[in-house]
Amino acid sequence: MISGADEYDIDITFDEAEIDRLLAVTPGDVESANSLTYAKNVFIPLTTACRYTCTYCTYFDPPGEASLLSPEEVREIVRMGFDAGCTEALFTFGDDPDGRYTQVHDQLAEWGHDSIHSYLREVCELALEEGLLPHSNPGDQTPEQMELVADVNASMGVMLETTADVAAHAGPRQKNPGQRLATIRTAGELGVPFTTGLLVGIGEDWRDRAESLLAIRKLHERYGHIQEIIVQNVVPNERSQFEQPSVETMRRVVSMARAALPEEISVQVPPNLSPTRELLDCGVDDLGGVSPVTDDYINPDYAWPALRELEDIAEEAGVPLRERLPVYRRFLDDDSDDETWLSDRIRRAIDSGGETGERYQSVLTESIPR
Numbered sequence: 001m002i003s004g005a006d007e008y009d010i011d012i013t014f015d016e017a018e019i020d021r022l023l024a025v026t027p028g029d030v031e032s033a034n035s036l037t038y039a040k041n042v043f044i045p046l047t048t049a050c051r052y053t054c055t056y057c058t059y060f061d062p063p064g065e066a067s068l069l070s071p072e073e074v075r076e077i078v079r080m081g082f083d084a085g086c087t088e089a090l091f092t093f094g095d096d097p098d099g100r101y102t103q104v105h106d107q108l109a110e111w112g113h114d115s116i117h118s119y120l121r122e123v124c125e126l127a128l129e130e131g132l133l134p135h136s137n138p139g140d141q142t143p144e145q146m147e148l149v150a151d152v153n154a155s156m157g158v159m160l161e162t163t164a165d166v167a168a169h170a171g172p173r174q175k176n177p178g179q180r181l182a183t184i185r186t187a188g189e190l191g192v193p194f195t196t197g198l199l200v201g202i203g204e205d206w207r208d209r210a211e212s213l214l215a216i217r218k219l220h221e222r223y224g225h226i227q228e229i230i231v232q233n234v235v236p237n238e239r240s241q242f243e244q245p246s247v248e249t250m251r252r253v254v255s256m257a258r259a260a261l262p263e264e265i266s267v268q269v270p271p272n273l274s275p276t277r278e279l280l281d282c283g284v285d286d287l288g289g290v291s292p293v294t295d296d297y298i299n300p301d302y303a304w305p306a307l308r309e310l311e312d313i314a315e316e317a318g319v320p321l322r323e324r325l326p327v328y329r330r331f332l333d334d335d336s337d338d339e340t341w342l343s344d345r346i347r348r349a350i351d352s353g354g355e356t357g358e359r360y361q362s363v364l365t366e367s368i369p370r
């Protein structure tokens with residue numbers, strides 16, 4: 001039984017035979033992808049306040065020390081991104097800061113907001129005005145929170161991390177697999193193209209990895225909204241004791257992900273954290289958002305490779321490297337009356353004229369229909 005499943009009314013059950021089939025998958029069983037994609041983004045760490053204290057994470061700051069970017073600071077990052085040729089504004093930050101963060105809440109109130117989501121809406125609008133498409137990963141969200149920002153995001157995401165109860169999700173307030181799955185389900189209900197994934201090496205076992213992949217697949221079967229799954233290895237840092245999983249472990253998890261998920265879902269590994277070259281024959285077809293101008297603020301010790309290096313990686317694998325938008329092509333093409341994945345707002349941004357529209361259109365012309 002997945003922890004928190006009852007509380008969040010998650011009705012996912014696993015078939016033992018299916019789990020066994022996945023556990024038997026080895027790298028030789030999956031095919032290599034025939035292209036690699038990536039998106040050009042700027043990372044915007046809206047706030048380092050977080051209600052959780054995951055032991056693998058160096059990102060969050062305690063109350064009293066947490067930062068909150070002002071609209072002017074956000075605009076500056078977004079402009080820098082636009083000037084560097086990006087298409088994506090990646091808003092990834094601490095989970096919904098709780099009442100302990102009085103300074104953050106006071107500052108938000110001063111700017112006319114009663115929640116981080118209300119503020120997120122304002123900065124997503126700002127990014128759109130400046131010519132970038134928002135992709136927000138604010139952690140767990142209630143249906144009301146997600147609804148507040150859905151129409152100003154091209155896509156959104158949250159890492160499932162794992163369906164297991166792990167000690168890494170420590171402290172009085174914790175990530176809970178039932179709540180993560182509920183967030184992914186909410187995205188399906190709201191028709192938001194969605195990114196999720198597994199964090200590998202935080203105390204989960206092989207069966208947990210198989211269950212996590214199957215849980216994502218089952219939600220995708222209901223809603224069709226998962227665009228990619230990230231298979232991310234935990235990396236060591238000054239706060240965490242976790243060891244980086246071995247290349248062999250990562251090869252097997254990536255292969256399991258490819259075998260578990262339907263073809264339309266991309267399998268992404270982050271090129272700044274993973275032994276990427278050694279994973280390409282396990283079905284990886286996406287390298288995620290890569291920034292020419294900002295750090296990976298979640299893992300700041302791990303610099304982004306330059307575009308040149310991504311080209312080398314693709315060349316070594318003998319496949320073309322293609323830029324994509326933060327929302328996959330399939331959702332743009334599938335946007336009919338009975339299936340609306342994109343709000344009018346996002347659709348207009350992508351179809352707009354001028355320098356902005358041209359940039360999106362040229363990425364789309366190059367990209368593959370996935």
Ligand SMILES: O=c1nc2n(C[C@H](O)[C@H](O)[C@H](O)CO)c3cc(O)ccc3cc-2c(=O)[nH]1
Nearest residue numbers: 039137156157158159195288289296298326
């Ligand atoms: O730079 C990063 N980008 C992360 N991204 C961004 C991702 O690489 C791209 O924004 C998406 O592929 C959309 O283009 C995430 C997106 C999510 O929805 C959920 C989790 C992540 C995790 C990271 C991350 O740790 N570092």
Ligand SMILES: C[C@H]1O[C@@H](n2cnc3c(N)ncnc32)[C@H](O)[C@@H]1O
Nearest residue numbers: 056057058159199232233234235298
């Ligand atoms: C945005 C995502 O970053 C991941 N994340 C947080 N800390 C680490 C770490 N030390 N190593 C790798 N990934 C991490 C989590 O999976 C989170 O959901």
Ligand code: MET
Nearest residue numbers: 059093094095137138139
């Ligand atoms: C900075 S971590 C990424 C966003 C969110 N806090 C989560 O863990 O899901």
Ligand code: SF4
Nearest residue numbers: 050052053054057094
């Ligand atoms: S991983 Fe996300 S939820 Fe966990 S402590 Fe870090 S910022 Fe908070």
